[in-house]
Amino acid sequence: MEKVEAPKVVVDTDIIIDYLRKRQPGAELLKRAYLKYHLHVTSITVYELLYGVQKSGKANLINRLLTYVTVLPFDEAAANKAAALHYSLTSKGLDIGVKDALIAGICEAHKLPLLTRNVRHFNRISNLKLLPLENV
Template sequence: MARLIDTTVFIEVERRGHPPSAVQVLAAGEPIAMSSISAAELLFGVERADSLERRRQRVEFIEAVLAEVPVLPFDLHVARVYGQVWGRLRATGTQIARHDLMIAATAMAFGYEVLTYNIRHFERVPGLTVSRPDL
């Protein structure tokens, strides 16, 4: 099954000093993509850098990721899935961070599983396949 790589995986790959291509290895040969929401979160991380050197490193890493990993849009189809899932979760009193729900909806709309280090959040979404990478 194709894998939607969550922001947490990219962050962990960078923190451990691995090249962006390490994400391909984590996908175990399956097709991969990222959500436009994850792209936005990573780009926000550039703005939060605590030094010019750290900012340069993040830009280099993120631009390499964006060059290698297809970005799936949060379009009308995904928005419909998001609304449906959010409604179901709300009806059961289940809460999940909005960005995580947007990433989950993207995965569901495109038929992907989510590869994440944030299993607890994503497991709350009924019908979503979630796995944790071995890094």
């Protein structure tokens, strides 16, 4: 019998922050996603999370959480995707910020959907597949 692999999804920083702060709907979304998908985060999300806990000294909490996900690096392929999409958006006056552009570039390079509550930013990227929250 062949093993069926769970579908893969990239979880955005906002969902993880909600989970860590026990804030809804993100906290529940992450729990449900963990049961249904193989979870990935980007190295940009790791940076954002570790930066956010510098004051509180809770890096061990982030590092423990990271043992349950696959971290996708920001590599050359992601850099190419991110640069192209960020330029395209900013030239239309639709800047989403560097970190979100980098996250989108990583998702596009790996051809993986993104689970985020920040639909307003990420909907602007035509090639990026977003996982609808109701599918989790």
